[in-house]
Amino acid sequence: MKLAEGLRRHDEDGVVRCFWATDDPLYRKYHDEEWGMPVHDDVKLFEKLCLEGFQSGLSWLTILRKRESFRAAFGGFVIDRVAAFGPADVERLLGDAGIVRHRGKIEAAIQNAKAAREIVAQEGSLAAFLWRFMPPPSERPRKLDMSTLRSLATTEASTRLSKELKRRGFRFVGPTTAYAFMQAMGLVNDHIEGCAARPHVEAARKKAGLPRIAAAGDSSAGAARP
Numbered sequence: 001m002k003l004a005e006g007l008r009r010h011d012e013d014g015v016v017r018c019f020w021a022t023d024d025p026l027y028r029k030y031h032d033e034e035w036g037m038p039v040h041d042d043v044k045l046f047e048k049l050c051l052e053g054f055q056s057g058l059s060w061l062t063i064l065r066k067r068e069s070f071r072a073a074f075g076g077f078v079i080d081r082v083a084a085f086g087p088a089d090v091e092r093l094l095g096d097a098g099i100v101r102h103r104g105k106i107e108a109a110i111q112n113a114k115a116a117r118e119i120v121a122q123e124g125s126l127a128a129f130l131w132r133f134m135p136p137p138s139e140r141p142r143k144l145d146m147s148t149l150r151s152l153a154t155t156e157a158s159t160r161l162s163k164e165l166k167r168r169g170f171r172f173v174g175p176t177t178a179y180a181f182m183q184a185m186g187l188v189n190d191h192i193e194g195c196a197a198r199p200h201v202e203a204a205r206k207k208a209g210l211p212r213i214a215a216a217g218d219s220s221a222g223a224a225r226p
Contacts, residue, residue, distance in 0.1 A: 006146030006192045018195045019146070027061050036201040038186030040211035042126040045185060046116050047077035049165075050109040052181050053172030054100045062100075069098030074109065079120065082113035108171035115169035127211035133161040134187045134210075144193055152190065154179050 075081035158179035
């Protein structure tokens with residue numbers, strides 16, 4: 001049977017996946033197990049916001065291959081740790097060949113940690129704040145095929161999120177970057193209809209619901225979690 005546009009069946013395991021899941025094992029694993037799954041953990045959400053900024057002008061696979069090095073360099077992306085980085089840390093990171101050595105992006109990640117710390121203090125958690133931007137059903141297509149996906153580089157929801165993040169001091173968070181973040185973190189399910197991962201992601205989103213809103217000042221907000 002001929003597959004719909006935007007889908008491909010991998011010869012190795014016979015699984016039908018979205019077109020962008022290449023034959024690279026790391027990328028396929030990311031597609032199958034991470035992309036689109038709902039994330040309510042502040043550290044993981046902050047990490048993705050930073051890495052989306054580092055990806056600008058590069059492929060996600062490039063960043064994915066460097067992700068463990070990024071985690072080591074940025075203190076596991078624990079918000080308070082990164083917010084405390086100073087000029088010496090910037091120079092250290094510029095000398096780290098395991099990451100993308102771009103001064104503007106490094107400084108943006110540190111600034112974003114400071115902005116995220118303020119959100120946690122004001123809103124209770126980064127997760128509760130970000131998930132408010134999950135688009136309502138009225139803003140989502142009834143069926144996600146390749147044609148529809150092409151029109152979703154930016155959306156009303158991602159534009160709202162981008163504007164609010166920028167207002168709060170974030171950098172490298174334009175509407176396209178914001179939408180890529182929403183896709184990856186499960187605020188939307190953009191696996192194409194017919195992709196084997198789509199129903200699993202949808203079930204996980206329904207089960208997860210919305211994140212708990214921590215009390216402002218909760219010391220666990222933004223802390224490292226397993």
